[in-house]
Amino acid sequence: MTxxxxxxxxxxxxxxxxxxxxxxxxxxxxxxEGFPSGFTIDLNYIQQLLSKRQKGVGRSKRxxxxxxxxxxxxxxxxxxxxxxxxxxxxxxxxxxxxxxxLEKNLHPRPGHADxxxxxxxxxxxxxxxxxxxxxRDTVARTLCGTLCLSFLNxxxxxxxxxxxxxxxxxxxxxxxxxxxxxxLQKSLLHCANTQAEQExxxxxxxxxxxxxxxxxxxxxxxxxxxxxxxxxxxxxxNLDGSIAxxxxxxxxxKGVQFGAGFDYANLPGHIAxxxxxxxxxxxxxxxxxxxxxxxMSNGEEIVASFVIKPPSSLLKPxxxxxxxxxxxxxxxxxxxxxxxxxxxxxxxxxxxGIEILNAFLEKWGGxxxxxxxxxxxxxxxxxx
Ligand code: EPS
Numbered sequence: 473m474t475x476x477x478x479x480x481x482x483x484x485x486x487x488x489x490x491x492x493x494x495x496x497x498x499x500x501x502x503x504x505e506g507f508p509s510g511f512t513i514d515l516n517y518i519q520q521l522l523s524k525r526q527k528g529v530g531r532s533k534r535x536x537x538x539x540x541x542x543x544x545x546x547x548x549x550x551x552x553x554x555x556x557x558x559x560x561x562x563x564x565x566x567x568x569x570x571x572x573x574l575e576k577n578l579h580p581r582p583g584h585a586d587x588x589x590x591x592x593x594x595x596x597x598x599x600x601x602x603x604x605x606x607x608r609d610t611v612a613r614t615l616c617g618t619l620c621l622s623f624l625n626x627x628x629x630x631x632x633x634x635x636x637x638x639x640x641x642x643x644x645x646x647x648x649x650x651x652x653x654x655x656l657q658k659s660l661l662h663c664a665n666t667q668a669e670q671e672x673x674x675x676x677x678x679x680x681x682x683x684x685x686x687x688x689x690x691x692x693x694x695x696x697x698x699x700x701x702x703x704x705x706x707x708x709x710n711l712d713g714s715i716a717x718x719x720x721x722x723x724x725x726k727g728v729q730f731g732a733g734f735d736y737a738n739l740p741g742h743i744a745x746x747x748x749x750x751x752x753x754x755x756x757x758x759x760x761x762x763x764x765x766x767x768m769s770n771g772e773e774i775v776a777s778f779v780i781k782p783p784s785s786l787l788k789p790x791x792x793x794x795x796x797x798x799x800x801x802x803x804x805x806x807x808x809x810x811x812x813x814x815x816x817x818x819x820x821x822x823x824x825g826i827e828i829l830n831a832f833l834e835k836w837g838g839x840x841x842x843x844x845x846x847x848x849x850x851x852x853x854x855x856x
Pocket of ligand 1: 526531532533535602606607608609806807808815
């Protein structure tokens with residue numbers, strides 16, 4: 473069968489993944505189905521992103537003792553994927569630390585899953601909800617996304633994430649990809665703007681002193697994306713739709729925008745839209761669309777930003793209810809992150825990678841890395 477006929481048939485093997493685990497249980501299990509065979513796993517890259525996710529100014533003390541090591545349970549032989557389901561186990565590393573949450577807890581935190589979750593599953597207290605609706609679960613999603621990012625990288629797709637606002641202190645969003653990537657190597661807060669980064673520590677320290685918490689805005693960028701990933705034909709394969717859903721599923725996210733996003737409301741059409749220019753091929757004069765038009769990649773950088781709420785565990789608790797006596801009471805107080813904007817940026821980069829790889833596989837998929845390369849190269853020739 474020729475490549476041309478293969479391309480006409482379409483492929484569409486998608487990656488699915490499932491995580492299980494509790495924040496203070498034994499650890500997290502991740503199962504990934506549909507990952508192509510013959511791909512060499514880059515353990516260093518995985519560890520690098522996992523440890524970036526864990527760090528950040530304002531994280532709870534727990535981040536100091538957990539090391540994000542993981543066991544590979546299946547799907548990898550001699551460092552390469554086999555095409556069988558991949559399974560990983562990421563232990564929670566409590567060592568001698570005392571586990572919290574062993575007692576009954578009846579005081580849901582406003583802003584958290586505690587209240588609605590305990591009613592939904594008919595739990596008498598909120599511990600089962602606290603345990604599952606935890607940011608800790610994102611370690612498993614990040615591991616899955618990291619594999620997808622490194623797979624995409626073999627097709628020239630590069631990605632980054634960065635912090636652009638903490639507690640109202642903003643970094644510029646105009647910097648270019650290479651500049652941001654270089655500055656991030658020296659950054660403590662995952663922010664490319666040195667002055668803004670220094671100032672961002674202020675709201676975090678203030679929130680810590682005052683027993684409250686602080687949120688912010690992050691951004692992911694992907695470059696080297698071929699034109700035409702996603703769909704204008706099918707609503708459920710629309711690329712911005714699937715990226716937005718993946719990012720919104722991260723605990724703490726309250727909104728996502730692409731490119732100019734909500735600023736489109738302030739721009740007339742002749743400025744809002746990214747006119748073509750000719751300069752060594754065709755390009756766009758701006759990228760207000762964030763690299764996606766009509767639900768498909770347009771070849772420009774994919775740029776998505778998202779707002780992260782302040783964590784809902786507060787040392788000075790808000791008014792809540794007592795689920796047993798049904799009276800007003802204070803929300804419970806626990807050790808918590810004061811700010812997790814940096815961590816969410818890494819998770820968002822990872823889950824965006826999963827969605828982009830799925831759109832990529834829908835177009836050029838196959839069972840092995842080599843087969844996908846063949847499809848991609850044949851089709852790329854076609855589109856020139
Ligand atoms: C979390 C509370 C904190 C975070 C945790 C998520 O944990 P603990 O209550 O044990 O201090 O550190 O996030 C992680 C452990 C992680 O890896 O992201 C919560 O309640 O959601």
